[in-house]
Amino acid sequence: AVTTVPLMGMQEKVATVASVIIGSVTFFGSYVAFGKLAEFLAVKWKLKPWQSAIKYGFAAVTALGGLAYFVAIAAFQAGATGRDKGIAFLTFVAFVVAALLLLIKKDRFPGMNATKWAAAVISLGLGVALVLDPANIPLYWLLAGVAAVLGVLLTISIGGADMPVAIALLNSYSGLAGCATGFVMSNSVLIVSGSLVGASGIILTQIMCKAMNRSMTNVLFSTLGPTADTPDADEVYKTVKATSAEEIAMMLDGAQRVVIVPGYGMAVAQAQHTVRQLAHLLEEKGTKVEYAVHPVAGRMPGHMNVLLAEANVEYEKLREMDDINGEMDQVDVAIVVGANDVVNPVAETDPKSAIAGMPIIQAHKAKTVIVIKRSLSPGFAGIPNPLFARDNALMYFSDGKKAIQDIINAVKEAA
DSSP states (O other): OOOOOOOOOHHHHHHHHHHHHHHHHHHHHHHHHHHHHTTOSSOOSOOOHHHHHHHHHHHHHHHHHHHHHHHIIIIISTTOOHHHHHHHHHHHHHHHHHHHHTTOSSSOOTTHHHHHHHHHHHHHHHHHHHHHOTTOHHHHHHHHHHHHHHHHHHHHTOOGGGHHHHHHHHHHHHHHHHHHHHHHHTOHHHHHHHHHHHHHHHHHHHHHHHHHTOOHHHHHHOOOSOOTTSOOHHHHTTTOOBOOHHHHHHHHHTOSEEEEEEOHHHHHHTOHHHHHHHHHHHHHTTOEEEEEEOTTOSSSTTHHHHHHHHTTOOGGGEEEHHHHHTTGGGOSEEEEESOOGGGOTHHHHOTTSTTTTOOOOOGGGSSEEEEEESOSOOOTTOOOOGGGGSTTEEEEESOHHHHHHHHHHHHHHHO
């Protein structure tokens, strides 16, 4: 069927295609980022009812949306040609693939990078075809479906310290999609606002990539995880030493300088206010307390800064990674609250590691390291952390908020 559309210049054609590609990638990529942060996408454990409802509900809507379009074209559109029906069927297949990818329990699989590149190339090819033939409306839906697959693939393999970079990039994509739509609609407000959001997002992404010592391509097309050279976790953790709140209180009693290293575990436990209370208690006893903040700790840009600011921690006490690392050997006690990959010394010692070259907070250089963590499970990078088994490290296995509160109580009792 030939669909009549208003005459468009080259600018409008390219902008329309760009808005479809970027918009679909952004929408599905943002959903995947949300799902990974909420811990219901690409995970093996049993989900809570609300997690299952969102995960399977969204996948079902995605697949049914593709099916609805195929049925509408094949059964109800009078005069639909065989080509139109074929494109509608491929659109259905693309959305089903996107839905199935949302249901996988692992964030990586063999051939993932090749699949990403294939989806990207197909998207570009369809985009070129639409610029040449903008009247082919079914092709727009197929492009949206393939771009949806690309959006899922680009985001689902990203984890750990790379997630804040991905979120900043998705933020940039949303601005670019709005800008492209502005060109199509001749809307100056959309063009200007989209350009500002897109440019600021790209700048933030580049800054964070530099802080991580990684390129944007490396973030999008590499897959963090254990390799054949990754040591066995049982071997790494055979010398782990557990501790108690009372023992930690004794160490803090004689400490002159304490550095707190917040991580995602602090955010999950909502422990920032309790951490601030512990710091205030130690300061009353004459201890110097500072916070070592990794630029990409947590799951979004500035995550730790926002949480600590919410707890009314003075900005002057927040120390940047490069600034504090040179002084870590002068620290009596470093308290790591729910951080993992951002304090993993393997990044500096093993060039074959998945996180090799990633800047870390050198907590291992402190005289004593207290690691508060629920278990020895790995971070998003999926590799063991030898910091936990170092001679100067002690593990306190507990929820972050409860652990800090127990330490506060022990410090008060010891006073």
